[in-house]
Amino acid sequence: GENVEQHPSTLSVQEGDSAVIKCTYSDSASNYFPWYKQELGKRPQLIIDIRSNVGEKKDQRIAVTLNKTAKHFSLHITETQPEDSAVYFCAASKSFGNEKLTFGTGTRLTIIP
Amino acid sequence: SAVISQKPSRDICQRGTSLTIQCQVDSQVTMMFWYRQQPGQSLTLIATANQGSEATYESGFVIDKFPISRPNLTFSTLTVSNMSPEDSSIYLCSVDGLAGELFFGEGSRLTVL
Numbered sequence: 001g002e003n004v005e006q007h008p009s010t011l012s013v014q015e016g017d018s019a020v021i022k023c024t025y026s027d028s029a030s031n032y033f034p035w036y037k038q039e040l041g042k043r044p045q046l047i048i049d050i051r052s053n054v055g056e057k058k059d060q061r062i063a064v065t066l067n068k069t070a071k072h073f074s075l076h077i078t079e080t081q082p083e084d085s086a087v088y089f090c091a092a093s094k095s096f097g098n099e100k101l102t103f104g105t106g107t108r109l110t111i112i113p
Numbered sequence: 114s115a116v117i118s119q120k121p122s123r124d125i126c127q128r129g130t131s132l133t134i135q136c137q138v139d140s141q142v143t144m145m146f147w148y149r150q151q152p153g154q155s156l157t158l159i160a161t162a163n164q165g166s167e168a169t170y171e172s173g174f175v176i177d178k179f180p181i182s183r184p185n186l187t188f189s190t191l192t193v194s195n196m197s198p199e200d201s202s203i204y205l206c207s208v209d210g211l212a213g214e215l216f217f218g219e220g221s222r223l224t225v226l
Binding site for chain 1: 146154155156157158161171172205213214215216217218219220
């Protein structure tokens with residue numbers, strides 16, 4: 001089955017700097033890669049996703065890049081703010097909708113004011 | 114996005130007892146997914162619940178321990194049977210949105226003493 005690895009497990013950045021979280025996956029058939037943000041005591045919430053037909057997607061300060069050849073994808077957060085502090089999970093599945101999502105182990109991001 | 118309500122939001126249970134978690138969605142969905150998130154850990158899929166058929170369980174999870182009901186297209190229950198302290202986790206119900214993205218309920222935090 002699919003295996004998703006995520007690095008780093010913890011990340012601290014100065015407010016205003018950029019943060020990058022990286023994930024690798026094992027199943028070459030995977031083609032949907034969402035990212036979730038989980039604040040303390042809250043549910044995971046989808047912040048951005050990418051499908052295998054594109055290499056990059058951007059939404060304001062958040063961007064995701066995908067390298068299908070190398071089987072890795074990354075989350076980039078620019079101009080970080082204190083409210084970006086949370087645990088971030090990457091995930092992978094063979095399609096979107098009605099397909100099992102395999103999650104990475106999570107990255108605890110702390111923004112230092 | 115779908116509105117997903119879970120009950121109870123939290124509970125403290127005694128070893129050896131069982132607890133049923135309810136999940137209600139504000140729209141009809143084909144599949145509902147039950148995830149477990151152990152303290153400080155990632156999300157692991159327990160099973161996929163289809164209306165009108167038996168749930169499909171992931172490796173390491175069995176029906177006797179986690180029986181699931183799916184009586185209609187907006188409701189599902191997950192029972193955690195014969196609980197032990199190792200079952201202390203957050204249990205999350207999730208459904209697919211219109212574009213195939215996964216939405217989570219608020220979760221049910223179980224503590225087993």
